[in-house]
Amino acid sequence: SVTQCYSLLRFKPFRCRLLPAQRKYMRSPLIPEMATQEVQLNETLAHLKTESETLKSKLEEERAKLHDVELHQVAEKVEGLGQFVMKTRRTLKGHGNKVLCMDWCKDKRRIVSSSQDGKVIVWDAFTTNKEHAVTMPCTWVMACAYAPSGCAVACGGLDNKCSVYPLSLDKNENLAAKKKSVAMHTNYLSACSFTNSDMQILTSSGDGTCALWDVESGQLLQSFHGHAADVLCLDLAPSETGNTFVSGGCDKKANVWDMRSGQCIQSFETHESDINSVRYYPSGDAFASGSDDATCRLYDLRADREVAIYSKESIIFGVSSVDFSLSGRLLFGGYNDYTINVWDVLKGTRVSILFGHENRVSTLRVSPDGTAFCTGSWDHTLRVRAICSLI
């Protein structure tokens, strides 16, 4: 009803731009009685709802028509994986509170991590030395990213902004002095990532939008609307033309976007709860998602549907982050029950379960050359693990 709209005012500031579908419904005259107009608006809303639902179920029908085989059936002829032993090879201690996010540098050994106490630390994970440390003016730094050149890091969180810090090796220089505010959202920053260069950043936010920014000028290059709730994660596609990315949100949807036009190209809604993490399959033809519903799922972009679910009855805690091994055969998932589950992507079975953290695993990334993977946890530490032996 009309009065409900007033309470919604607080949550979503949209730009004043009418879509074709909206223009259709604005034909109503401007000077009716208040009462009849309210009825008219409610009717229109109901009409829109049913149209949306009908289209969605039609889409599901179309998708199902071409689904002639399951992934694990195709994978029957593939050799099974043996047991393998993964050991923690480095433990990075230094954060004073929950580690929320981390990212690898392209040099395969450096890491940037951010935590709840507002600290962002750059480590040489190989030697476990801390190389840089910045204290952000806000707590809960939920997003951090390493620039492709290795010369800067981006981070943000409850300050609703994404800031870029150029990394200086002058010990006397205060990194915070050179800080550059790039992105501005109207709610917390949940994830950020540099695109192919240091010059552009992609962000996602609790305000329900994603945005592409020019680092140099801080200008908004493109914004992406379509999520109905907080957007929690994003990942850039490793495609030839390099123009798409996927985002996951609290509306249980994973959306694939065209960076140039700002349009949502594909949308998948099969999860039963918030999607905390999305990651592309190395070939770029699919992506995996991890959600609070304790499952990881694989979505194929050409088949335009979900093709695998990675779950077990014994796993009841949500997945906070997922990543693939270099060949895409293994999917690592960090869970809120302090463990890491390793899945065989093709066969759909769990290959291994890893312990070690003393609190929930909040972030997980495989290194750029696939030699190891790093997890960050609410137990204030980061752990780098590698395979010790293959049995």
Add this chain to the structure above:
Amino acid sequence: MTINTLAKGGSVFIILIVAMQDPDMGMKMRNQRLLITVIPMVKGVEFLLWFLTEALHVVLRPDETPYPIYLAKKNIRKQGERWNMKGYSLLHKRINHTWDFVVMQAREQLRASKQRRKADRIVLECQEQAYWLINRPPRGKNIYNLDPRCTTALNVYDSLLCVHLCFRPFCLQIETSKRALGRNRVKSSICLESFTKYSEQYQNHDPIMQGCLPSNPWISDDTAHWTMNSEMVPVPTRLRVERWSFSFMELLNDVMGRKEFMTYLEKEFSAENLCFWQACEDIRHGESSKIIEKVEEVYKNFLAPGAARWVNIDSKTMDKTLEGIKHPHRFVMDDAQMHIYFLMKKDSYPRYLKSELYKNMLAKAIVPQETKKSVFPFMRRQRHASPSPAQAASQTPPEGGRAKGAGQAGTNSAVQQN
């Protein structure tokens, strides 16, 4: 067009749009750049707040001072008659959402008046009181005394609000679904087969699945693996050269592979294709401020008739690109770039893989010996630090935007610039 002239007979919308941009009572307008156009923009919330507070009170009633502010002032000074107090509380209920603004305005006006000379202040107060005695809303009736145009405006506001907050998510969903229904889909059996193929092809290259030679640095603390695979080495490893044959993207993503491919193209006299592609990448991912000059350069070198390194693009794409160059933006070269990319991928790349250059590279590529696990596993090697990419970059100033490649590693700190 001033507000006053419009107020007599203009439509509500025109009045609002003009008022929004008024320097005194309007809104803070921002410019938003969408690719190549610049449009004036206001935030939705700000517009609604402005509408409720200033527009309704001031803009659509240009000749009158808001009555509620007057009442609020009286209340603050505690001089209201009983009639006014009743009206005041009714008014509060009626315009609940603008109450804070009203009280704030009243306080401001009171504060400003305190700064006037006492004589002036008394005169003004008498005038104000007299004015409202004459013009105050009639007893018991519509306290706010809304102009019928305001009622219309409120309805318009309500419907705008509805449309945006309630309708918009559904409208977006409907558009997305319609677009999705129009997509081409591929059968599952074909798609899923590609996953098994990909995993098989890359299995040997996946250190987690197959280990890495000579050893995994994280296990053995020996960075030889990284040193051998750093960006530019005299002799690359066999796995690395093999990977160049998996896809064109793999070849281009590896700095060394790209250099080899360039050498091959030079022999074929088609090196301008790769140069053009790299220049377009630089435009797409580089600084916004340099776009115009970069586009100029590319036009001069690759597209202008008689250019030194003229690239062969079909006439339709060429016309479209030349037209776009008149108003250069980040994506102006996209079509041309894609044309050249696929030209290289379908033609030059397969021939490169069959060429002597590649075969020689593959033949002389090294296969590192696996390091025997040390007899005393508890004796840890010393872990050497490596120069930070930030340091290497500060010694040789980095070119804007270049980022592809395997990155620095191990003891090789030379930064190669394209």
